[in-house]
Amino acid sequence: MNLLLVGGNFRTMPIELREKLAFDGPKLPAALTELSARFSCEAAIVSTCNRVEIYVARAGAVVAPDADQIAKFLAEFQKLPYDQIRANLYALANQDAVQHLFRVTSSLDSLIVGEGQIAGQIKKAYEAAQLVGTSGVVLHTLFQQGLAVAKRVRTQTGITRGHVSVSSVAVDYVRQVHDHFGDKTILVIGAGKMGALTLKHLRELNPQHILVTNRSPEKAQAIARECGGQAIPWEQLDDALVEADIVLSTTGAPEPIMTRRRFDDILARRSRGTMVILDIAVPRDFDPRIHDGDRACLFNVDDLKRIQDQTLKERQQHVKPAEAIVEAEVKRFTNDWRRKKNGPIIARLTQEFETQRKLMLADLFPRLNGKFDDKDRENIEGAVRLLQNRLLHGIISALTEETPEPTQHTLLEAMMKLFRLER
Amino acid sequence: MSGMLTTFAAKITIMCFAASYGVAFALELWHFLRPRPILRYIAIGFGAAGLLAHIIYLLMHSLPLSSPTGSLLLLAFILSVFYIGEAIHHGRIAWALFVLPIVLGLIGLAMLREPSETSATGWEYYWGVAHGTLLLMAAVGVSVGFIASIMYLMQLRRLQAKLPPNQGLPLFNLERLEEMNRRAILWSFPLLTAGLLSGFALQAYQGILGQGWNNPRILSVVGLWLVVAILLYLRYRVHARGRQVAIMTIIAFAILVIALVFSHPSVTGGAS
Structure with missing residues (x-):
């Protein structure tokens, strides 16, 4: 298929270099057009924060694109010295390139295995190539298949299951308890920076109210302004807890601000459903004994990190089955491709055998001068057809099982392979 | 043609739809252990087939609601409708694992009892x-x-x-x-x-x-x-x-x- 991949990722290139090599904005269509025109090939570029990869292919050509030329193009296009980038690039051809793309799309080659963004990024890269018109029969099939493989890996293994950031895990827990948020109140206690990202995620749930309290009223006001909430005095903390459905606590207090006894009094005043408390503070703000899973669900940093680690660990267990799927799909892809490539030759060969068989029989039967009846004729025709099929079987199998890379055969070896002759 | 259908419908037994629900349950369990979307679809297919056999059985036998068999089978039927509806509407949830054991339990109880006929007429x-x-x-x-x-x-x-x-x-x-x-x-x-x-x-x-x-x-x-x-x-x-x-x-x-x-x-x- 004359497919070549030249690129680098977070393992081979530092972030500074990846930033310089990124194809953002109008650079991408320009580079694709230039690549296709200069090398007379199909082209697609995968450019994300963790990788820059150029895929080029020449379907019917004898000569495959050259890796050094593509690397030189990359350096020239991004205005970087060739020597500076070449050592950081890898080049893979044909089956290896197919395998690489399938692994990347299935997020097996990602910084965080199982992350969900990469398949979307690959799809965008493919769509960009389609838009510019640089994807042809090879890249079209390759990328389509790559996305299908990613879907298969995602659905048949648990590699993408769960979240791996503390704030996402926190929101996952909130969603385990609450169903709709339009009638919910979020209470933010303190002004710790660690809670900022979690608050951002919680705001995306569109709660009815966000209340913010802090020992410093100015800080409370500032955060309330930032998140579109309402600042309340620190003295009203207990009242606010009575009304809150979700609590995000991030104070810098050296001691817990909420003891079990104090919280029991608050619970006694509550008529609302289960309260989810996300205690992101270190040291912790809430007494851990508050957690009962029914009236109050308390999750602290350790809980959230434990889930994060567990998720990553669990994902690792799915790597092996995912790799097996990729392996099988690569094999299937290359076999399909070979069949497609050799199909016309096989068809011509079969046709030629068929013609020769018919000619031979048409010549034979008149010469036998009516010595055989119809049944004998049928038997002879059947035997000749069987012989033809047996001869063709070896040849067709040899063509479909052809190794991906061109191999040098002597005439004798080729004969032995085509006719399945053992030494 | 309608005669053939009637003969076919008459051959449907409680075991037919109980087995369909049983297979749907087993497939859902398999899907839980080894997730394959196809298993979920086949499970719903078996559930729907069971439901069809179930309704044909109920129509053919006209079981009275006052009899334990009638009420158990009709309740099992309504719960099966609930299962299929929810499995299509909220496909993420493993409904089969929760609903079908109850359905199978109710059918099992119904099978233990002899179907009874009603003798009531008119207003009664x-x-x-x-x-x-x-x-x-x-x-x-x-x-x-x-x-x-x-x-x-x-x-x-x-x-x-x-x-x-x-x-x-x-x-x-x-x-x-x-x-x-x-x-x-x-x-x-x-x-x-x-x-x-x-x-x-x-x-x-x-x-x-x-x-x-x-x-x-x-x-x-x-x-x-x-x-x-x-x-x-x-x-x-x-x-x-x-x-x-x-x-x-x-x-x-x-x-x-x-x-x-x-x-x-x-x-x-x-x-x-």
Whole structure:
């Protein structure tokens, strides 16, 4: 298929270099057009924060694109010295390139295995190539298949299951308890920076109210302004807890601000459903004994990190089955491709055998001068057809099982392979 | 052609749809252990096939609602409809694992009993149908409440143990399960009350009111009504919620099963 991949990722290139090599904005269509025109090939570029990869292919050509030329193009296009980038690039051809793309799309080659963004990024890269018109029969099939493989890996293994950031895990827990948020109140206690990202995620749930309290009223006001909430005095903390459905606590207090006894009094005043408390503070703000899973669900940093680690660990267990799927799909892809490539030759060969068989029989039967009846004729025709099929079987199998890379055969070896002759 | 269909329909037995539901359950279990979307689709296919066989069986045999077999099979049928509907609407949730054991249990109980015929006619017959239908619809509510309660307790257990949010069976969140339970109980109570009153009215018409109070089915229906009434009281007056309500709903379902298993000699209405 004359497919070549030249690129680098977070393992081979530092972030500074990846930033310089990124194809953002109008650079991408320009580079694709230039690549296709200069090398007379199909082209697609995968450019994300963790990788820059150029895929080029020449379907019917004898000569495959050259890796050094593509690397030189990359350096020239991004205005970087060739020597500076070449050592950081890898080049893979044909089956290896197919395998690489399938692994990347299935997020097996990602910084965080199982992350969900990469398949979307690959799809965008493919769509960009389609838009510019640089994807042809090879890249079209390759990328389509790559996305299908990613879907298969995602659905048949648990590699993408769960979240791996503390704030996402926190929101996952909130969603385990609450169903709709339009009638919910979020209470933010303190002004710790660690809670900022979690608050951002919680705001995306569109709660009815966000209340913010802090020992410093100015800080409370500032955060309330930032998140579109309402600042309340620190003295009203207990009242606010009575009304809150979700609590995000991030104070810098050296001691817990909420003891079990104090919280029991608050619970006694509550008529609302289960309260989810996300205690992101270190040291912790809430007494851990508050957690009962029914009236109050308390999750602290350790809980959230434990889930994060567990998720990553669990994902690792799915790597092996995912790799097996990729392996099988690569094999299937290359076999399909070979069949497609050799199909016309096989068809011509079969046709030629068929013609020769018919000619031979048409010549034979008149010469036998009516010595055989119809049944004998049928038997002879059947035997000749069987012989033809047996001869063709070896040849067709040899063509479909052809190794991906061109191999040098002597005439004798080729004969032995085509006719399945053992030494 | 219609003759062939009738012959085919007549050959459908309880085992046919019980086996279909059983296969659907096994496939769903397999899907849980080794997720394959195709397994879920095949499971729904088997569930739907079971449902079709189930409805044909019910139509062909016209089992009376007053008989244990009739009410058990009809309740199992309605729950199967609920399963298929929810499996299509909320495909993420493993409905088959929660609903089908109940469906299979109800079918199993029905198979233990001999189908009985109704001898009632006229007004008495229709009154009996109304009574049976009301109790059956109430039973649907209690069963759905039971499914929601089991899911609720599982979700609660998971939160108490702080297990990873996406680990294990996919379930609705606590709030939704509580809402589902609340609606099911709210649906059941008036139907149960009306069903109970219609039963008493029928007894009064037959001149046997006050007799047979020691009958297990009357006792269990009254017991069920009491438990559901307590449930409503707990929820709306005491503002009890969550675990307590879930456990009470499970008790209500257990009483419902007892009520369904026992026959009701004083009510002779039937489904046509």
